[in-house]
Structure formats: C-alpha cells, structure tokens
Amino acid sequence: MTVNIRIYGMGGQGIITLAKLIGEAAVEDGKSAIMTEEYSPYVTGGWSTADLIISDHEIDYPLIENLDYLVTLSQEGLEKNLESIKMSSKLITEKSLVKVPDLYKKQAFEIPGIELAKSLNNPKGTNMVIMGAIGGVTKSFSKESGRAAISKRFPSFSEININCFDRGFEEVTRPG
Amino acid sequence: MSIEEVHPKSQFLRDERLPHIWCPGCGLGIVLQSYINAAEKSGIRLENHVLISGIGCTARLPGYANLDTYHTTHGRGIPFATGMKIANPDLKVTVISGDGDLFNIGGNHFIHAARRNMDLLVVCVNNFNYGMTGGQHGSTTPPSSLSSSTPYGNIEQSFNLPYLAAAIGASYVARWTVMHPRQFTKSLSKAMDIRGFAFVEVLSPCPPNFGKFNGFSDGFAEMEFYRKNSVVDNEAKLEDVSIDPHHGKQIILGEFVNKRRPSFIELEREVNRRAMVVEK
Amino acid sequence: MLPPGKYFTDGNFAATEGALYGGCRFFAGYPITPSSEILERMSRRLPEVGGHFIEMEDEIASIAAIIGASNGGLKSMTATSGPGFSLMQENIGLGMITETPTVIIDEMRAGPSTGIPTRVGQGDVMQTRWGSHGDLAPITYSPNSVQESFDLTILAFNSAEIYRQPVIIASDQVIGHLSEILTVGNPEEYEVIQRLTRKKANGNHNTFSYSDDFIPMFVPGTGFRGNVDSLTHDEMGYPSNDASVEREMLEHLLGKIKRNETKIIRFxxxxxxxxxxxxxxxxxxxxxxxxxxxxxxxxxxxxxxxxxxxxxxxxxxxxxxxxxxxxxxxxxxxxxxxxxxxxxxxxxxxxxxxxxxxxxxxxxxxxxxxxxxxxx
The missing domain is CATH 3.40.50.920 (Rossmann fold)
Known part of the structure; x- marks a missing residue:
C-alpha cells in the first residue's frame, strides 16, 4: 500500500519537523518513506510544504501523483491545492485557521489543534496534535513509532509533546 | 686550486633555482635575506617554517627559499595559509606577497584574517604598483603618482596599511623599508613569535615601473628617497601614517602595534576541547 | 561516527556524515542555499571528532583554505551551490595543478546567476567538467539518493586521495533536501583510503613525479623542503616557461585519470x-x-x-x-x-x-x- 500526504503551513508552524517525524515513524515501522520539501525564500511568514509518500515498497519517484491526504494549517494551503483534491482525498485542517468550504466538509477532519495544544499547556505543540491526527486518519505509521520519534527528537520535552500527539490521535479515532 | 663561490646563506636557498627573476635594483633580495635571517633567529625549528604566497614578483620569493613553500593563486595566499595553519598548528606559517596581491585582489582575506586574529605572519612588500604586469596602479599607489594605468596621475586615495591592520585588530603591526634591513629583520623575528595575526609592511623600490614613472633614475635612487624621507616613530598616530610622497609627506616607520589578544588557534583549541567532552 | 542503523534523513545530513566516515577532518565553507545545512552540521560535528571547521569570508577563501588544509595534512572539503561553485573555479585549477586531494560538493540549483536558490537545477554539469581554465580531468560523482549522498561522499574522499586531485560531487537541491532511508553499516564495512605521505626527504625532494601516477604528498614541517606551485612546474615543483615541461605535466595530470578510467567510472x-x-x-x-x-x-x-x-x-x-x-x-x-x-x-x-x-x-x-x- 502507498499513502500520499501533502502537508502545508506557514513558516514557524513546524511543518517540516512534523513531516520528518512521520517519515521516521514510518521507517521505524519497516516501511519506505520519502519526503520532498518546498518553501518560500522568506525565513519568517512564508509558506512551507512537505510531500510525503509512505509505502510498503521501495520508492523511486518522489512526486505525489494522487493526493490521498491534504493536511493544511493555513487557508492558502487549501486554496493552492484545490485542483489536487479528489472525491477520495481526505483533508486534515487546523480548525481555527482554515475555513473548509461546504463541498469538502464531508471529507474533512477539522482539528482544533491550537486549542488542544493550549489546553495541554503546550502552545507550541500544535504540530504534534496534527501529527497525531495524521497518524489516526492515515494509519501510515503506528502510534508507538510516532511516540518514539517524538521522544528521540525532543528528549527534554517528550512528555508534553507526546501528550499533544496522543490527543490528536484520539481526536480522530474516538468512536462516534 | 679552484675557488667555489657560495652564497653565505646557501643552505637556506635553492641554489639550483638561482639567479632569481627580479630586476636590478629591486628590493626583494633584501627581503628574502631578512626573512631567512629572521627565521634563523626565531628559535623555531627551520623545518617548521612554511612560506606561502599569492601571485606577483614578491610571490616568487618562497620559491627561492629552501623550506616547505607554496605558491598559490592571485590573492589567495592568506586563505590557503589559514587552512594549512588550522590543519597543522605546529607550523610557523608566513605569507609573503605584494601589495597588489594582498590588498587589491586579496584585500577581503586580509581583513578577515586580521579580524580572526589568525595565527599568521603576513609580510607585504609594498612597491606601490603591479610590478609583474608592467606597473599599473593599485590600491596602494600614492595619490598623484604616475603609473602605466594612471597616465594623468592617480586620483584615488591609497590604503594606509598599518592603520587598516590595526583597526581590524592585528596583534602586531610594523612598517620598514628595504633600506632598514636590521630593523625589518628584527621586526620579522618578533612577529614570528606572535600568537595571532602579525603584519609587517616593507617598502621596496620597483625601478622599471613605479620608479621610472615617478622620476627615480634607478632602484638605488628610490631606496635613498625612502631612507631620507622617512622617520621612525613607534608612537605615531596611525591615522597619520599614510604614504603621500608627491605632496611632501614624510614616511613614518616603526613598530606600531604589539598587543596580546587570544588567537584563533587558541580559541579554536578551547572550543574543540569542549566539543570532544560533549561527544564523550 | 554515526552509529550503524537505519535513518530517515536528508541528503545534506548523509553527505556530512559520509564525509566524516571518509576521513574528512577539515571543512571551510560559506553559507549558501541549498547546501548550508552541510556547513552547519560540520560546525557541530567536526570538533566532536577532533577535526576543524571554519566559516570563511567567501567561496574563494573556502576552497583556498581546504587546499591549504589538505596540503597541511588533513582530508578536507567544502560544500556550495551554483554561484559559489562559479567563484571556486580558479582554485579548482589550483587543486588540479598542485595535485591536492579535496572534495567539493556542488548542489545544483536554478540558474544562471542567483537564479532560484530554493529550486533544483542541473545547469552546472558542464561547469564541473570545463569550469576551470586549462586542461583538466576532473572526477565528478552524481548521487541520486540520500543513500548515495552518503556512499559517494566516502568514495569521493577515496578517489581524491588515490588520484590526488579535487573531486566534485554534483548533487542537486532536491537530493540535498530530500528525506528518505539512509542505511549506515558498520564502520569496518567501508573502505577508507588513508593519506599516504612522504616525510623528510633524504636527498631527493621532488614534490611530484611524472612517471608515476600515484606519488604520495609530502608533509610540511618534516624537513621535506618541497615547493608546491600554481605555475606550470617540473617534478621538483619548480616553475618553468618551457612548453615541454607543460606537456609533460599535463600528460601526467590527464593521463593518471585516463589510464585508470575503468577503475573510476561507475554507472x-x-x-x-x-x-x-x-x-x-x-x-x-x-x-x-x-x-x-x-x-x-x-x-x-x-x-x-x-x-x-x-x-x-x-x-x-x-x-x-x-x-x-x-x-x-x-x-x-x-x-x-x-x-x-x-x-x-x-x-x-x-x-x-x-x-x-x-x-x-x-x-x-x-x-x-x-x-x-x-x-x-
């Protein structure tokens, strides 16, 4: 199986870190992963985007052909990618920053990542909440490997980040 | 019985490469001899002396010295030497090159090496023009001088090298002429002992070019001019030591700066020691 | 050294760690997108492994410094991209004529001139071959994955040592920033060619040899008393204006690569x-x-x-x-x-x-x- 995920956000939201952690987690699970990144030339306030392909097979071609999941933390990310969204694609958005048009409501997971991260006393942990949601929705990596990747990256802050990750995971997987 | 002629410094010279390429009346022979004398007196093992240059008449000097010598590209003697010194800090690395090489094409490297207090001795043989290419003007050509590229006189201000070096933070700064070989040699010896960036400027005639264009009949006349029109003032205000002979200004010589601040190699060693502890 | 294992990481990380495996102990560079991460990582890693790092004032200084450091006895490298690579061309020639081993990573981006720093290009391919003036026989590797960014950097250091010349790794912006699996084996699985050197010269202090493809370098500070020259030179390293010396030198420089092509070429x-x-x-x-x-x-x-x-x-x-x-x-x-x-x-x-x-x-x-x- 191959899963194609595009993650879009503004500089400073931790998009690239989030994508790398997902890749690390998937590799830990024994899968192949490839990630290309693009960013505007501005250090702060610009956009950045990461394309992730996670597969059971070796990956040669790094470009996404069929977008399975669009994750966006900015309205711009949705608008820029409208053409790539198909009926079968799923959206994962930051609720407070992205207004999802009615047409896409049914295929969208609107995650209040900022709010949840704040409630867990980790206002910088929004990307960790989103990572949890991506894990829960795409099932492209296991919860255990996601946690392991986070504690490896943030050895001194692993607990508060894992809390955010778990909360995001729960947000999309709880029954009902 | 045959008499063999041997240069008294033969063991320090690559005899097989002599005679040298320099013109009659050039000061570079004096510079070479002064360097050798200084290296001998420096107390540093001769094999640890490395001589590096860029391109130009002066840059040919290392090729005649019987040491480990490196003749690099135009203007790049200092960064080449920087790499060598960091890689092999036991070496005493001297860069000896001309004013055009060190301050025109290589000026950026000079100011950065001085800023870093890089453990190098840089000797600039200043003949106020590009000798090897036929006497064009450069950043050290005094105002109003004639040269093969300033036929109406030089309209640019020239670099005041000791002031420049001191402003950036060189640990040792001196200026002499080739008519002051004893002081120059002593200065070189001292500079070889400096930890950090040491700079010695030495004024030298260029008879077929700068000399000819500016009214000196030969190299000796130019040397005599520098001797007669110079005064030694170690306490001189460096702002005032620019060279401007066409407007009657005296040439100020001396040992202007000799101060201690931590050198690049010392600071790097300290940082690397800490980093290796982190690794363990 | 990077512990053996499987990593999800990018080409710049892999190239840096590959260089350290290959024995790189000196890096001089100047920041430029998209290769800056190599410089940054080197600034942290080299001191940890007993090496040396310096951020120079520009790319010309960077390549001059790595050639100086290599002559001083350390395996050295720099990393850059198009504009910086253009600035390095003259001194790539210096590395060739002085037969100095060193490695240069050029991460190609969109050009000409400043172009688009953050976007990929492959416009430096001919420059890696013909960029520096005069006749040269450069060795240039082209990695197409994160794994090769690691493996080929080790190989580049080996080739630099064997053939005594600058070796170029023509990577690109995508490979530098692409993340995928890097598998690192045990250190003993990697062949690393150690620097062969000649120390104190007993009588014959010829810096080069034109009859031998592989003559070791001398180490300064041991009493060798060699001359290394950017001018056309004979085997002693002494400059010459003689066209026959130019021919002899060039036939050595080009011939040592030509004669060993089958060992060098990979596809x-x-x-x-x-x-x-x-x-x-x-x-x-x-x-x-x-x-x-x-x-x-x-x-x-x-x-x-x-x-x-x-x-x-x-x-x-x-x-x-x-x-x-x-x-x-x-x-x-x-x-x-x-x-x-x-x-x-x-x-x-x-x-x-x-x-x-x-x-x-x-x-x-x-x-x-x-x-x-x-x-x-």
Whole structure:
C-alpha cells in the first residue's frame, strides 16, 4: 500500500519537523518513506510544504501523483491545492485557521489543534496534535513509532509533546 | 686550486633555482635575506617554517627559499595559509606577497584574517604598483603618482596599511623599508613569535615601473628617497601614517602595534576541547 | 561516527556524515542555499571528532583554505551551490595543478546567476567538467539518493586521495533536501583510503613525479623542503616557461585519470539488454526517468535506462557499446541540454534532448511521452 500526504503551513508552524517525524515513524515501522520539501525564500511568514509518500515498497519517484491526504494549517494551503483534491482525498485542517468550504466538509477532519495544544499547556505543540491526527486518519505509521520519534527528537520535552500527539490521535479515532 | 663561490646563506636557498627573476635594483633580495635571517633567529625549528604566497614578483620569493613553500593563486595566499595553519598548528606559517596581491585582489582575506586574529605572519612588500604586469596602479599607489594605468596621475586615495591592520585588530603591526634591513629583520623575528595575526609592511623600490614613472633614475635612487624621507616613530598616530610622497609627506616607520589578544588557534583549541567532552 | 542503523534523513545530513566516515577532518565553507545545512552540521560535528571547521569570508577563501588544509595534512572539503561553485573555479585549477586531494560538493540549483536558490537545477554539469581554465580531468560523482549522498561522499574522499586531485560531487537541491532511508553499516564495512605521505626527504625532494601516477604528498614541517606551485612546474615543483615541461605535466595530470578510467567510472543500468531506445539520466532526473522506463516497459516498449554515477570521466566505452544495438538515446536534464552533448558525440546515434526548465523535479510523464513517440 502507498499513502500520499501533502502537508502545508506557514513558516514557524513546524511543518517540516512534523513531516520528518512521520517519515521516521514510518521507517521505524519497516516501511519506505520519502519526503520532498518546498518553501518560500522568506525565513519568517512564508509558506512551507512537505510531500510525503509512505509505502510498503521501495520508492523511486518522489512526486505525489494522487493526493490521498491534504493536511493544511493555513487557508492558502487549501486554496493552492484545490485542483489536487479528489472525491477520495481526505483533508486534515487546523480548525481555527482554515475555513473548509461546504463541498469538502464531508471529507474533512477539522482539528482544533491550537486549542488542544493550549489546553495541554503546550502552545507550541500544535504540530504534534496534527501529527497525531495524521497518524489516526492515515494509519501510515503506528502510534508507538510516532511516540518514539517524538521522544528521540525532543528528549527534554517528550512528555508534553507526546501528550499533544496522543490527543490528536484520539481526536480522530474516538468512536462516534 | 679552484675557488667555489657560495652564497653565505646557501643552505637556506635553492641554489639550483638561482639567479632569481627580479630586476636590478629591486628590493626583494633584501627581503628574502631578512626573512631567512629572521627565521634563523626565531628559535623555531627551520623545518617548521612554511612560506606561502599569492601571485606577483614578491610571490616568487618562497620559491627561492629552501623550506616547505607554496605558491598559490592571485590573492589567495592568506586563505590557503589559514587552512594549512588550522590543519597543522605546529607550523610557523608566513605569507609573503605584494601589495597588489594582498590588498587589491586579496584585500577581503586580509581583513578577515586580521579580524580572526589568525595565527599568521603576513609580510607585504609594498612597491606601490603591479610590478609583474608592467606597473599599473593599485590600491596602494600614492595619490598623484604616475603609473602605466594612471597616465594623468592617480586620483584615488591609497590604503594606509598599518592603520587598516590595526583597526581590524592585528596583534602586531610594523612598517620598514628595504633600506632598514636590521630593523625589518628584527621586526620579522618578533612577529614570528606572535600568537595571532602579525603584519609587517616593507617598502621596496620597483625601478622599471613605479620608479621610472615617478622620476627615480634607478632602484638605488628610490631606496635613498625612502631612507631620507622617512622617520621612525613607534608612537605615531596611525591615522597619520599614510604614504603621500608627491605632496611632501614624510614616511613614518616603526613598530606600531604589539598587543596580546587570544588567537584563533587558541580559541579554536578551547572550543574543540569542549566539543570532544560533549561527544564523550 | 554515526552509529550503524537505519535513518530517515536528508541528503545534506548523509553527505556530512559520509564525509566524516571518509576521513574528512577539515571543512571551510560559506553559507549558501541549498547546501548550508552541510556547513552547519560540520560546525557541530567536526570538533566532536577532533577535526576543524571554519566559516570563511567567501567561496574563494573556502576552497583556498581546504587546499591549504589538505596540503597541511588533513582530508578536507567544502560544500556550495551554483554561484559559489562559479567563484571556486580558479582554485579548482589550483587543486588540479598542485595535485591536492579535496572534495567539493556542488548542489545544483536554478540558474544562471542567483537564479532560484530554493529550486533544483542541473545547469552546472558542464561547469564541473570545463569550469576551470586549462586542461583538466576532473572526477565528478552524481548521487541520486540520500543513500548515495552518503556512499559517494566516502568514495569521493577515496578517489581524491588515490588520484590526488579535487573531486566534485554534483548533487542537486532536491537530493540535498530530500528525506528518505539512509542505511549506515558498520564502520569496518567501508573502505577508507588513508593519506599516504612522504616525510623528510633524504636527498631527493621532488614534490611530484611524472612517471608515476600515484606519488604520495609530502608533509610540511618534516624537513621535506618541497615547493608546491600554481605555475606550470617540473617534478621538483619548480616553475618553468618551457612548453615541454607543460606537456609533460599535463600528460601526467590527464593521463593518471585516463589510464585508470575503468577503475573510476561507475554507472547503473536498468533494462538495457534488449533496449532499442536508451534514456540517459543522472541525479534526481534519473528517478523520474526510471519510472518512465518502467511504465514504458509495461506498455511493451523496449527501452532502458543508463545512469552515469561518475558524470566525468565520461563513460565513453559503455556508451559506445550500448550504441551498437540501440537506435536512439533520450537525455532528459533539468537544463537546456548539457550532458546530451557527449552522449551524442560518443554514441553517434540520434540523441533527443528533453529540457526540463530548472525549478521542479521532472515529470516522468513527459519522459514517457518521448519514449512512446520514439516507437511510433
């Protein structure tokens, strides 16, 4: 199986870190992963985007052909990618920053990542909440490997980040 | 019985490469001899002396010295030497090159090496023009001088090298002429002992070019001019030591700066020691 | 050293760690997108392994410093991108004429001039071959993955030592920033060529030898008393104006590579055995080309992929062999036609260029369409 995920956000939201952690987690699970990144030339306030392909097979071609999941933390990310969204694609958005048009409501997971991260006393942990949601929705990596990747990256802050990750995971997987 | 002629410094010279390429009346022979004398007196093992240059008449000097010598590209003697010194800090690395090489094409490297207090001795043989290419003007050509590229006189201000070096933070700064070989040699010896960036400027005639264009009949006349029109003032205000002979200004010589601040190699060693502890 | 294992990481990380495996102990560089992460990582890692790092004032100073450091006794490298690589050209020639081992990573980005710093290009390919003035025989590697960024950097250090000259790694912005799996084996699995040196000269202090392809370097500070010169020089390292010395020196510099070409040249082939059409692609473009070839094979088209891993020396012998049973070559590149020239010259076959404008990873469908057109 191959899963194609595009993650879009503004500089400073931790998009690239989030994508790398997902890749690390998937590799830990024994899968192949490839990630290309693009960013505007501005250090702060610009956009950045990461394309992730996670597969059971070796990956040669790094470009996404069929977008399975669009994750966006900015309205711009949705608008820029409208053409790539198909009926079968799923959206994962930051609720407070992205207004999802009615047409896409049914295929969208609107995650209040900022709010949840704040409630867990980790206002910088929004990307960790989103990572949890991506894990829960795409099932492209296991919860255990996601946690392991986070504690490896943030050895001194692993607990508060894992809390955010778990909360995001729960947000999309709880029954009902 | 045959008499063999041997240069008294033969063991320090690559005899097989002599005679040298320099013109009659050039000061570079004096510079070479002064360097050798200084290296001998420096107390540093001769094999640890490395001589590096860029391109130009002066840059040919290392090729005649019987040491480990490196003749690099135009203007790049200092960064080449920087790499060598960091890689092999036991070496005493001297860069000896001309004013055009060190301050025109290589000026950026000079100011950065001085800023870093890089453990190098840089000797600039200043003949106020590009000798090897036929006497064009450069950043050290005094105002109003004639040269093969300033036929109406030089309209640019020239670099005041000791002031420049001191402003950036060189640990040792001196200026002499080739008519002051004893002081120059002593200065070189001292500079070889400096930890950090040491700079010695030495004024030298260029008879077929700068000399000819500016009214000196030969190299000796130019040397005599520098001797007669110079005064030694170690306490001189460096702002005032620019060279401007066409407007009657005296040439100020001396040992202007000799101060201690931590050198690049010392600071790097300290940082690397800490980093290796982190690794363990 | 990086512990053995599996990593999800990018090309810049892999190149840095590969360099350390290869014995790099000195780095001088100047920040430039997209290779800055190599410089940053080196600034942290080199002091940890007993090496040395310095951020220089520009790229000219950087390459002069690594050539100086290598002559001082340490394996050295720098990393840059187009504009910086252009600035380094004169001193790449210095490294060649002084036979100084060193490694230069050039991560190609969109050009000319400043171009688009954050976007991919392959416009420096001819510059790696002909960029510095005079006759040179450079060795240039072209990694197409994170794994190769690691492996080829080790190899580049080995080649630099064996052939005593600067070795270029022509990577690109995508490979530098692409993250994928890097597998690092046990250190003993990697062959690392140690620097051979000559110390105190007993009588004969010739810096170079023109009758021997592989003469070790001398170490300054041991009483060798050698001269190393950017001017045309004889075996003593002494400058000469003599055209016969120039010829002797050049025949040595070019000959030591020419005579060992079969040991140096590396390439990879995919389904070339019965191919009537062969796609020649390198770097990131080779991955798009491979997908195009796979898809074309699914359609029953007899097409193959030839991927030069050493761009230079040019794999002339193999291209000539392949040309015997191939009617056409297709060369997709992220430029307006560079590597297509030697392919055409040596294959003497129809050679179709596909020009991908710098800025993006080539779309495999464009290559596939060209393959399909070749069979109609």
């Amino acid at each position: 990879e082939e995919y389904m070339t055995d019965d191919a009537k059409v062969i796609v020649v692609a390198y770097g990131i473009t080779s991955r798009s080309a491979k997908k195009a070839v796979k898809n074309a094979r699914d359609e029953g088209l007899k097409v193959g992929l030839f991927r030069p891993i050493t761009l230079w020396p040019f794999p002339e012998g193999r291209i000539v062999e392949l040309a015997e049973k191939t009617r056409k070559f297709i060369v997709p590149e992220i430029n307006y036609g560079q590597y297509s020239h030697p392919v055409r010259e040596f294959s003497r076959r129809e050679t179709e260029e596909i020009h991908f404008p710098p800025g993006a990873i080539p779309d495999f469908k464009i290559i596939l369409r060209e393959i399909e057109r070749s069979f109609t």
